[in-house]
Amino acid sequence: MQETVWWKRGVIYQIYPRSFQDSNADGIGDLDGIRRRLDHLVWLGVDAVWISPVYPSPMADFGYDVADYCDIDPNFGNLEHFRALITEIHERGLKLIMDFVPNHSSDQHAWFKESRSSRDNPKRDWYIWRDAAPGGGPPNNWVSNFGGSAWQWDEATGQYYYHAFLREQPDLNWRNREVCEAMHDVLRFWLDLGVDGFRVDVIWHLMKDEQFRDNPPNPAYVDGRPEIESLLQIHSTDQPDVHDVIARMRHVLDGYKDRVLIGEVYLPIDRLVTYYGRELAGAHLPFNFQLLQTAWHAGRIAELIDEYEGSIPDGGWPNWVLGNHDQPRVAARVGEDQARVAAMLLLTLRGTPTLYYGDEIGIGRVAIPAHAVQDPWEKNEPGLGIGRDPQRTPMQWDASAKAGFTEGTPWLPLSEDHRTRNVAVQASDPTSMLTLTRALIMLRRRSPALSIGAYALLNAKGDVLAYERRCGHDRYMIVLNLGGKEELWNLPENVTGEIVLSTTLGGADQDVADEIRLRPDEGIVIQCHR
Numbered sequence: 253m254q255e256t257v258w259w260k261r262g263v264i265y266q267i268y269p270r271s272f273q274d275s276n277a278d279g280i281g282d283l284d285g286i287r288r289r290l291d292h293l294v295w296l297g298v299d300a301v302w303i304s305p306v307y308p309s310p311m312a313d314f315g316y317d318v319a320d321y322c323d324i325d326p327n328f329g330n331l332e333h334f335r336a337l338i339t340e341i342h343e344r345g346l347k348l349i350m351d352f353v354p355n356h357s358s359d360q361h362a363w364f365k366e367s368r369s370s371r372d373n374p375k376r377d378w379y380i381w382r383d384a385a386p387g388g389g390p391p392n393n394w395v396s397n398f399g400g401s402a403w404q405w406d407e408a409t410g411q412y413y414y415h416a417f418l419r420e421q422p423d424l425n426w427r428n429r430e431v432c433e434a435m436h437d438v439l440r441f442w443l444d445l446g447v448d449g450f451r452v453d454v455i456w457h458l459m460k461d462e463q464f465r466d467n468p469p470n471p472a473y474v475d476g477r478p479e480i481e482s483l484l485q486i487h488s489t490d491q492p493d494v495h496d497v498i499a500r501m502r503h504v505l506d507g508y509k510d511r512v513l514i515g516e517v518y519l520p521i522d523r524l525v526t527y528y529g530r531e532l533a534g535a536h537l538p539f540n541f542q543l544l545q546t547a548w549h550a551g552r553i554a555e556l557i558d559e560y561e562g563s564i565p566d567g568g569w570p571n572w573v574l575g576n577h578d579q580p581r582v583a584a585r586v587g588e589d590q591a592r593v594a595a596m597l598l599l600t601l602r603g604t605p606t607l608y609y610g611d612e613i614g615i616g617r618v619a620i621p622a623h624a625v626q627d628p629w630e631k632n633e634p635g636l637g638i639g640r641d642p643q644r645t646p647m648q649w650d651a652s653a654k655a656g657f658t659e660g661t662p663w664l665p666l667s668e669d670h671r672t673r674n675v676a677v678q679a680s681d682p683t684s685m686l687t688l689t690r691a692l693i694m695l696r697r698r699s700p701a702l703s704i705g706a707y708a709l710l711n712a713k714g715d716v717l718a719y720e721r722r723c724g725h726d727r728y729m730i731v732l733n734l735g736g737k738e739e740l741w742n743l744p745e746n747v748t749g750e751i752v753l754s755t756t757l758g759g760a761d762q763d764v765a766d767e768i769r770l771r772p773d774e775g776i777v778i779q780c781h782r
């Protein structure tokens with residue numbers, strides 16, 4: 253197992269830095285805060301931390317609008333704090349993955365300021381400038397992911413610029429060689445500081461249709477959904493030549509030892525797997541978001557695992573994600589009881605799991621009052637239920653007034669249950685979600701079958717999903733009850749074993765042979781005798 257590279261055998265933990273730990277009472281988490289909490293991560297047993305962007309930013313999109321790719325925003329600290337953090341991360345045997353946001357910068361980035369200063373500025377072509385359509389108006393019908401036209405008129409120079417997200421996030425022009433070179437220098441800057449890899453923001457967006465053709469309407473669009481869904485993004489994203497751009501980024505990483513390239517890709521499985529790249533020269537891990545979007549149904553999940561497993565190119569390594577800063581919390585989606593089953597699924601599937609901060613204590617739906625809304629998408633398209641603040645609330649560490657997150661006023665409200673649902677309380681509760689998450693990670697770490705072994709579906713019937721993980725003689729069966737009723741499940745013939753973990757954290761260590769009774773919402777891990 254030790255011979256397998258870390259990003260295959262390990263568990264990744266995503267930190268949303270604004271909300272993890274504040275160290276200077278301004279209500280916003282920071283790098284020193286993360287450093288103070290590293291022992292939690294070691295105790296939990298994860299291998300790598302991915303931190304969402306901490307670069308200087310006007311925070312129009314909370315750091316995904318980068319004003320300088322090679323520095324740290326004062327809200328989070330400075331480069332000295334960063335060096336201290338990475339040193340301590342490595343001292344503990346952990347890895348650090350940075351968020352890299354190459355598709356767009358902030359409109360306050362020096363590059364964009366130059367680019368918009370005049371039509372003949374040398375950096376004009378670093379961004380995407382187009383004339384108005386012949387009859388006036390935007391160059392084409394492309395819509396911003398946060399609503400409204402994706403084109404912003406610039407009065408001073410008489411052209412539009414393209415922004416796939418906020419108008420404060422102009423898209424860079426990856427067809428321009430200087431942009432590629434500048435961005436490769438950024439990668440080297442952080443690699444030289446010792447970072448172990450990157451999660452690349454909206455990697456499938458990097459290239460756009462050279463002719464800027466209109467996107468066709470989406471026939472499946474229904475009113476009340478975000479405007480971006482009204483069009484099929486076939487010309488604005490996922491262009492064939494994006495893979496050359498990614499291969500060149502990958503080449504930069506390959507100049508260093510054991511670094512990982514992860515790509516954010518929201519596409520159907522058949523398109524997603526193309527991001528491994530030709531001859532696997534693309535992303536090591538194109539993020540697999542299937543579990544975030546699936547109906548919570550045993551048969552459907554079995555199908556999507558099979559489809560995904562069957563689509564990964566030879567030599568490609570799978571991965572699974574159950575939560576992130578853009579998606580509703582898993583406990584809000586499937587309920588508190590099923591969140592335990594979901595954690596067992598995430599941590600026993602084949603492929604690198606990414607765990608989102610706070611999911612280990614089961615933070616659920618956090619209501620955000622209108623006056624507290626921060627998310628620019630929610631502000632642009634209010635009332636559609638797409639706001640991302642509920643999944644970005646502060647981490648709940650203990651039962652003190654501000655949950656141990658800050659001594660100031662948190663930038664987003666804390667979940668109401670923070671006095672009872674927090675790390676301190678759950679760490680000493682043998683039946684808590686935190687205890688379960690840790691037990692699952694520990695089991696995975698100990699077992700070659702669970703961390704790097706093969707996957708095979710056993711069956712999916714009614715509410716029960718059962719599969720096997722195997723590596724030589726190390727063999728486990730995972731049986732998940734996705735429903736709220738008791739279920740019976742039969743061990744395959746000639747198999748005996750013992751239940752080594754249950755999501756209820758009771759009834760473990762029972763020898764089993766043939767029929768097993770699963771409690772409502774219970775998942776179990778069986779270690780097979782042979």
Ligand code: GLC
Nearest residue numbers: 313316417453454516577578
């Ligand atoms: C990614 C990020 C999201 C951000 C968007 C624009 O999807 O995860 O938080 O708003 O890109 O950068």
